[in-house]
Amino acid sequence: xxxxxxxxxxxxxxxxxxxxxxxxxxxxxxxxxxxxxxxxxxxxxxxxxxxxxxxxxxxxxxxxxxxxxxxxxxxxxxxxxxxxxxxxxxxxxxxxxxxxxxxxxxxxxxxxxxxxxxxxxxxxxxxxxxxxxxxxxxxxxxxxxxxxxxxxxxxxxxxxxxxxxxxxxxxxxxxxxxxxxxxxxxxxxxxxxxxxxxxxxxxxxxxxxxxxxxxxxxxx
Amino acid sequence: xxxxxxxxxxxxxxxxxxxxxxxxxxxxxxxxxxxxxxxxxxxxxxxxxxxxxxxxxxxxxxxxxxxxxxxxxxxxxxxxxxxxxxxxxxxxxxxxxxxxxxxxxxxxxxxxxxxxxxxxxxxxxxxxxxxxxxxxxxxxxxxxxxxxxxxxxxxxxxxxxxxxxxxxxxxxxxxxxxxxxxxxxxxxxxxxxxxxxxxxxxxxxxxxxxxxxxxxxxxxxxxxxxxxxxxxxxxxxxxxx
Amino acid sequence: xxxxxxxxxxxxxxxxxxxxxxxxxxxxxxxxxxxxxxxxxxxxxxxxxxxxxxxxxxxxxxxxxxxxxxxxxxxxxxxxxxxxxxxxxxxxxxxxxxxxxxxxxxxxxxxxxxxxxxxxxxxxxxxxxxxxxxxxxxxxxxxxxxxxxxxxxxxxxxxxxxxxxxxxxxxxxxxxxxxxxxxxxxxxxxxxxxxxxxxxxxxxxxxxxxxxxxxx
Numbered sequence: 001x002x003x004x005x006x007x008x009x010x011x012x013x014x015x016x017x018x019x020x021x022x023x024x025x026x027x028x029x030x031x032x033x034x035x036x037x038x039x040x041x042x043x044x045x046x047x048x049x050x051x052x053x054x055x056x057x058x059x060x061x062x063x064x065x066x067x068x069x070x071x072x073x074x075x076x077x078x079x080x081x082x083x084x085x086x087x088x089x090x091x092x093x094x095x096x097x098x099x100x101x102x103x104x105x106x107x108x109x110x111x112x113x114x115x116x117x118x119x120x121x122x123x124x125x126x127x128x129x130x131x132x133x134x135x136x137x138x139x140x141x142x143x144x145x146x147x148x149x150x151x152x153x154x155x156x157x158x159x160x161x162x163x164x165x166x167x168x169x170x171x172x173x174x175x176x177x178x179x180x181x182x183x184x185x186x187x188x189x190x191x192x193x194x195x196x197x198x199x200x201x202x203x204x205x206x207x208x209x210x211x212x213x214x215x216x217x218x219x220x
Numbered sequence: 221x222x223x224x225x226x227x228x229x230x231x232x233x234x235x236x237x238x239x240x241x242x243x244x245x246x247x248x249x250x251x252x253x254x255x256x257x258x259x260x261x262x263x264x265x266x267x268x269x270x271x272x273x274x275x276x277x278x279x280x281x282x283x284x285x286x287x288x289x290x291x292x293x294x295x296x297x298x299x300x301x302x303x304x305x306x307x308x309x310x311x312x313x314x315x316x317x318x319x320x321x322x323x324x325x326x327x328x329x330x331x332x333x334x335x336x337x338x339x340x341x342x343x344x345x346x347x348x349x350x351x352x353x354x355x356x357x358x359x360x361x362x363x364x365x366x367x368x369x370x371x372x373x374x375x376x377x378x379x380x381x382x383x384x385x386x387x388x389x390x391x392x393x394x395x396x397x398x399x400x401x402x403x404x405x406x407x408x409x410x411x412x413x414x415x416x417x418x419x420x421x422x423x424x425x426x427x428x429x430x431x432x433x434x435x436x437x438x439x440x441x442x443x444x445x446x447x448x449x450x451x452x453x454x455x456x457x458x459x460x461x
Numbered sequence: 462x463x464x465x466x467x468x469x470x471x472x473x474x475x476x477x478x479x480x481x482x483x484x485x486x487x488x489x490x491x492x493x494x495x496x497x498x499x500x501x502x503x504x505x506x507x508x509x510x511x512x513x514x515x516x517x518x519x520x521x522x523x524x525x526x527x528x529x530x531x532x533x534x535x536x537x538x539x540x541x542x543x544x545x546x547x548x549x550x551x552x553x554x555x556x557x558x559x560x561x562x563x564x565x566x567x568x569x570x571x572x573x574x575x576x577x578x579x580x581x582x583x584x585x586x587x588x589x590x591x592x593x594x595x596x597x598x599x600x601x602x603x604x605x606x607x608x609x610x611x612x613x614x615x616x617x618x619x620x621x622x623x624x625x626x627x628x629x630x631x632x633x634x635x636x637x638x639x640x641x642x643x644x645x646x647x648x649x650x651x652x653x654x655x656x657x658x659x660x661x662x663x664x665x666x667x668x669x670x671x672x673x674x675x676x677x
Contacts, residue, residue: 052659053652054617057631061652064635065644118270119307119366123321124297124373133320137311152522159524163623170527174624177534184538187531191523198522214311214353 003189006172010197013089013158013168018151020094025101032106043102050099056160059092063164089161097154101147108143109135141212148205155197169193221246221377221408222267227276229262236262237273238432244377244410249403251419252412254429255455260412263429264379267410268292268299281376297325300370304382306362308354314341314365315350318372326373333372340368344398360391367398378402380411414459420444428452465643466650473647476633477654483550483629484616490555491615492608495562502567517560526621529553533625550622558615565611569604570596609666613659630654 032043050058063085067078078084112135120130162171169190176186222244229237236259244250252260265271267278269285269292278285283295308317318337322328328336341347344364354362363383370378380399384392396418403409403422413419419426426443428436428451436443436452444460447453466473501513520528532553537543573596581591623632634647641647 048660049656052656052663054620054631054655056620056623057648057652057655060631060635061644061648064638065648068645113305113307115303115305116307118265119301119303120309120321121270121293122268122296122299122301123369124293124325125321126293126325129324133324134309138309141311156522156524159526160621162526170524170530173527174530174534184535187527187535190527191519191531194523194527195519214355 003169003172003176003186003193006167006169006190007193009086009166009168010155010158010193013086013093013161013166014151014155014197016090017093017097017158018154020090021097021101021150021154022147024094024098026105028098028102029105029109032102033109047099047102050096051103055092055096055157056163058096059089059160059164062092063088085161085164085166089158089164089166093154093157093161096157097150100150100153104143104146104150105139107146108139111142112138141214144205144209144212148202148209151201151205152198155194155201159194221248221281222410223277223279224263224267225277225279227263227266227273227278229259229266229271229273229275236432237266240276240432240434242427242434242437244408246376246408247406248424249407249409249411249422250425250427251423252410252427252429253414253416253419253455253459254435257431258429259432260429261381264301264381264410264412267379268296268301293325297321297373298376300373300375300378302363302366302370302378302380302383304385306354306359306366306386308362308366308369310354313351313353314346314357314368317354317365318369321369322372336372337368340371341365343371343401344368345394358391359387360394363387363391363395364398367395367402371402377408377410380409380413382412382414384413384415416444416460428455430455463646463650465637465641465646469637469641473630473633473637473650476628476630479547479628480616480619480630483547483554483619483622483627484612486551487554487558487615487619488612490551491558492562494555494559496566498559498563499566499570502563503570513563517563520557520560521564525553525557525618526624528557529621529625532556546622546625546627549625550627554615554618558611558618561611561614562608565604565607566600568607569600572603573599606666606670609662609669613662613666616662617655617659 028043028046032040032047034040034043066088067075070078081087116138117130117135120134121127125133158168159170161168162174165171173186173190176182180186222242224240224242227237227240228235238259240259240263242250252263254260262271266273267280267285269290273286276286280295281298283290285292285295308314309320312320315334315337318340319330319333322333322336323330338347338350341350344367346361346364349357349361349365354365357365367383383399384395387395392415396415399409399411400418400422411418411423423439425437425439427434428443428447428449430451436447436449438447443452444456447456498513498517501509502517504510504513529550533544533546533549536549577595577599578591581595586594619629620631622629623635626632631651634651638644638647
């Protein structure tokens with residue numbers, strides 16, 4: 001059935017996009033708290049740009065306008081890539097979600113008091129040692145709940161890829177309706193699929209959270 | 221041991237330390253008291269280089285803190301500091317909290333660091349809590365682990381920033397006992413506190429700070445019974461009831 | 462540089478106007494419904510609490526696009542006649558955004574500490590007085606930044622009505638794009654407009670956040 005193909009695409013979009021978003025987002029979030037003004041401004045600019053423009057607009061920009069940036073000759077070659085919309089969707093999804101991950105990462109670091117930094121430094125640890133052994137492990141646990149929300153959101157946002165023709169779940173339910181007029185069933189099916197994905201994500205992140213749990217941090 | 225010479229510090233336009241001069245000799249225990257915002261905590265953080273200062277000089281065991289060529293990391297291995305909110309690393313057990321710095325900053329092997337840590341936990345009275353996480357410890361126990369954590373680096377100087385202010389009354393004594401023990405054992409200590417009982421017992425010198433300056437200093441009895449400055453008197457009246 | 466935009470400006474801005482209209486209607490319906498939803502989530506009456514919680518949890522896990530679809534394609538089947546895109550979009554948005562506003566309201570309500578309410582009672586105020594003079598003002602101040610942020614999100618989400626052919630901002634940009642193929646200009650223009658408006662919105666929201674902290 002069409003829907004099954006769609007599910008697989010949705011899952012791929014979500015997971016690969018998430019991998020991209022995590023790595024890029026944590027990097028940018030960390031840059032934002034660095035003491036060098038020029039570095040943190042780059043991070044802030046990135047976050048503000050990708051946050052204030054709707055995802056769909058970003059998607060359209062990359063898909064329609066993106067190839068043109070590369071100039072005349074490359075443009076046609078890029079547009080000829082089969083499945084371009086799929087790759088563009090993943091990149092756009094990754095970059096957009098990265099800006100949100102960056103925000104959460106920054107907030108996580110900001111939640112750790114200055115005195116905590118001082119306590120580590122006062123025992124003679126260097127700054128890199130402090131970050132590696134004290135601050136980062138702590139921040140990581142703080143940001144797991146908001147990251148769970150973002151993980152859920154990325155699957156929901158993957159549905160927007162249908163506007164550029166990516167054959168994912170929502171697109172498929174539309175296709176089924178246009179061919180068979182069984183829209184009610186197909187869209188209900190699609191709803192159930194997203195609900196299912198949502199439950200799976202929550203379960204997964206919940207397991208991760210309990211594995212990493214520190215006594216005293218429950219309920220944070 | 222510690223020489224503070226004409227130190228002044230500003231946060232933007234606000235002056236928080238105003239021409240502070242003081243000397244702490246080896247083995248002495250100096251208590252600093254004063255209202256909040258008087259600059260006491262800031263002064264401590266200037267001594268171990270956690271906070272910069274604009275004017276003056278601080279020399280710790282021959283090393284000038286302000287000097288750009290000074291290795292602050294190395295300096296901090298010689299000065300221990302205990303904080304009001306304990307600041308134990310929540311993701312590590314008590315033992316791990318204590319062994320982290322010796323293993324990473326001094327490259328001690330794990331066996332040695334753990335043995336020392338257990339010894340210190342014994343000394344502060346809670347060896348059985350070695351494998352507990354901070355969240356499972358009471359405030360008094362956490363603070364004692366924090367003290368052990370600082371002592372693990374075998375510092376020459378120990379600084380305490382209101383170590384008992386965040387504790388329930390029943391737990392204050394257990395922490396103060398450890399500190400009294402330390403002081404009588406000959407450690408050079410600077411303690412910011414309102415616990416005047418502690419000051420009476422072990423302080424070699426008591427300093428009253430207000431609005432960034434040292435208003436008065438005295439030893440023990442003279443300080444409490446005959447405060448010279450009216451501000452000192454006012455403050456003592458408030459806290460001694 | 463932006464000549465394609467200039468040529469088609471009236472058409473494009475007409476789309477922007479549709480976007481803004483959609484946002485206003487969505488908020489005008491979504492916020493009141495959201496208040497009801499929020500109250501439902503606080504309710505101790507299980508006939509209210511469970512259905513509302515179910516509704517909220519289902520909707521929050523489904524993409525908005527799917528809700529918009531569902532409404533546009535499925536409602537005609539149920540009510541027997543086709544819907545216009547604009548009303549269909551408005552209703553979908555109201556149903557969707559109400560869940561998010563509901564959660565904000567619930568959080569705002571629950572953030573008022575018991576201590577403050579008890580303080581009110583202990584000075585002799587009645588339940589109604591305490592609610593009116595203490596609970597509601599504090600809760601409102603807490604919710605305000607989130608409400609503004611959520612409104613901005615709604616504004617951004619209006620793009621999604623694209624899928625049912627609503628002639629809003631981005632769809633019109635796309636239409637022009639198929640004719641003129643000046644994609645960088647066109648979508649760049651759309652992006653810039655959104656960026657400026659949303660950025661201003663978030664600055665306003667931050668202003669309220671600071672005010673609340675100071676007054677708090």
